Amino acid sequence: xxxxxxxxxxxxTSEMQHHFYRKMMIEKHLRxxxxxxxxxxxxxxxxxxxxxxxxGMESLIRWNNHILxxxxxxxxxxxxxxxxxxxxxxxxxxxxxxxQSVSWQKEGTEPFRISINVSVKQLLDPMFVExxxxxxxxxxxxxxxxxxxxxxSIAMYAESMIExxxxxxxxxxxxxxxxxxxxYSSLSYLNKYPLDSLKIDKSFVMGMHRDDENKAIVxxxxxxxxxxxxxxxxxxxxxxxxxxxxxxxxxDYAQGYYFSRPLPADDFKENWLxxxx
Ligand code: C2E
Ligand code: CA
Ligand code: CA
Ligand code: CA
Numbered sequence: 001x002x003x004x005x006x007x008x009x010x011x012x013t014s015e016m017q018h019h020f021y022r023k024m025m026i027e028k029h030l031r032x033x034x035x036x037x038x039x040x041x042x043x044x045x046x047x048x049x050x051x052x053x054x055x056g057m058e059s060l061i062r063w064n065n066h067i068l069x070x071x072x073x074x075x076x077x078x079x080x081x082x083x084x085x086x087x088x089x090x091x092x093x094x095x096x097x098x099x100q101s102v103s104w105q106k107e108g109t110e111p112f113r114i115s116i117n118v119s120v121k122q123l124l125d126p127m128f129v130e131x132x133x134x135x136x137x138x139x140x141x142x143x144x145x146x147x148x149x150x151x152x153s154i155a156m157y158a159e160s161m162i163e164x165x166x167x168x169x170x171x172x173x174x175x176x177x178x179x180x181x182x183x184y185s186s187l188s189y190l191n192k193y194p195l196d197s198l199k200i201d202k203s204f205v206m207g208m209h210r211d212d213e214n215k216a217i218v219x220x221x222x223x224x225x226x227x228x229x230x231x232x233x234x235x236x237x238x239x240x241x242x243x244x245x246x247x248x249x250x251x252d253y254a255q256g257y258y259f260s261r262p263l264p265a266d267d268f269k270e271n272w273l274x275x276x277x
Contacts, residue, residue, distance in 0.1 A: 026076050029065050030085050034092055038065055041096050042262035045272050046115065046233060046255045049247050054272055056113035058149070058255065059097040060262045061089075081121045090122040091131055098139045098146065100265055105141075109273040115147040115176065120155050129167045136171060143172035149199065150175060152183040162192055169194040176233070181221060190228055197252075198225050202236020205256070209241040219249050226250075 033039060043057040063071045080086040094116060101114040122128055136143050148168065155161060165175060174196040182201045200221050208214040218234065225232045234246050237256030246254055263271065 023079060025068060026071060026079050027083055029068055030076060030080055030083065030089075033063060033065065034088055039063055039089070039092065040264065041093065041100065042264055043100075043268040044255055044262040045260050045268075046113075046253050047259055049243075049251055049254050054112065055253060056115060056147070057268065057272075058115040058117070058262075059093065059100075060117070061093055077119065081119055084121075086119050086121045087125055090119060091135075093117070094132065094135050095139075098135055098141055101145065102139050102141050104269065104273060107273075109269075113145050113147055113174075115149050117178065118148045118150055120151065120153045123150065123161065123164060124155060129164060129171070132168065132173070133171055136173075144174070146173040147176050147196070148173060149178040151178045152180075152189075156193075157189065165194050181217060187224070190224070190230075195230055197231035197233060199233045199235055200251075202256070205234045205236040205242055205246075206238055207242075209245050215245070218246075218251075222249055222251055 040062045041059045042062055043059055045054050046056045046058060047053065048055045061073050061077075063073070063076055065071060077086070080089055097114055097116045125131075132148075136146070150156070150165075169175060175194060176197040176199055177190075177193070177195055178199045179201045180198040181204055198221065200218055204214045204217050204221075208218055222232050231252045233253040233255060234242075234251050235255045237243055237246065237254045237258045239258055242256070243254060243258055260271065
């Protein structure tokens with residue numbers, strides 16, 4: 001028994017050591033990633049389920065570091081939040097996504113909407129609304145083409161946060177609740193926040209045709225959204241079956257590998273944007 005405990009202990013510590021080491025390395029390299037130009041935004045199409053037409057895209061960050069290789073956002077965003085690096089990185093994301101969208105519009109592609117992920121830590125920054133305002137003004141973009149995707153969190157329940165979301169809305173942009181149905185879900189905030197849409201979390205959507213409970217959840221979310229006059233986007237649509245089911249139950253928009261993976265800007269343009277000339 002002693003021997004086994006010892007082995008478990010060793011396994012535990014070496015795993016923890018590995019975890020800490022990895023985290024430390026990410027932290028270290030995150031600090032110089034912006035100046036070294038190591039980030040790139042990918043774009044994933046969002047389609048209208050009624051018309052099958054492209055209505056917009058979500059920008060998703062990618063990080064390629066010479067030592068760590070490709071680091072997934074699921075791994076580094078939380079570390080960027082802990083260290084405060086999310087503030088400058090988040091500003092870079094906003095600026096880059098807006099600039100890309102304006103440049104595509106200048107090239108004659110149809111104006112459509114860009115969805116940008118925003119961390120709660122960014123929302124808590126007292127300068128955030130000012131930053132967004134400046135970016136919109138400098139880029140000369142119609143703010144109604146910008147959607148900020150926010151997630152539920154304890155911080156979201158504060159009165160001051162509601163006020164801040166109202167100020168963002170007053171700039172003319174739209175707000176979408178991401179990962180809906182997960183986290184600190186409470187239905188009570190839905191009519192307190194100035195939301196325009198909900199994104200059903202992919203954990204409910206992926207393979208839902210094989211899962212009656214997920215099917216029921218997705219249907220219920222759509223019904224609630226309709227009642228509250230919110231648009232619904234389903235993410236994680238991986239196959240024909242999900243697509244077909246979502247169409248049948250009147251979901252508004254869809255996003256997922258069935259249509260396309262997130263793509264680098266050039267590939268997105270080539271595959272999804274039509275020149276108007
Ligand atoms: P999210 O905002 O929920 O983004 C959707 C994630 O689902 C993306 O992962 C996307 O690549 C993936 N996805 C899209 N369609 C499918 C599908 O059909 N099947 C499956 N299995 N996955 C699909 P990604 O790009 O790895 O991003 C992970 C998370 O990292 C995001 O989840 C978001 O929370 C965060 N993130 C990504 N980019 C940014 C960013 O620019 N800013 C901030 N603050 N967070 C970001
Ligand atoms: Ca998102
Ligand atoms: Ca999501
Ligand atoms: Ca997520």
